Amino acid sequence: MAMEATVLLSVARATLVLLPLPVLRRALRVAFRRVGAAAITPGQIAWAVEAVSRRLPWRSSCLVQALAAEALLNRYGCPARLHIGVSKETDRTLLAHAWVESGDLVVVGAGDLTRYAALE
Secondary structure, three states: OOOHHHHHHHHHHHOOOOOOHHHHHHHHHOOOOOOOOOOOOOOHHHHHHHHHHHHHOOOOOHHHHHOOOOOOOHOOOOEEEEEEEEEOOOOOOEEEEEEEEOOEEEEEEEOOOOHEEEEE
């Protein structure tokens, strides 16, 4: 699981600047196609993505982590919903955040999500 998370985080980070988001999401689904229902839980996927993200030599943004988690959830037959939200700060700057849910669990990107207006 950690090796898959490492590959997905690396691929997502490298290609995010080259491909539009919908194309990248489709490519990850094809490249990491479903292996069927496995004994892998969304909690284990969350652990793997977060643990690997902390150990990579570069910073993995919330969007990169969300893309990796979504691909792993899809691969192992778990429900996955990627969200992208924005928040307007008091100084009028916009903040963006990405997170992934599987059922009632926020797999990556947890925090005060009520402050974000979901775009997707």
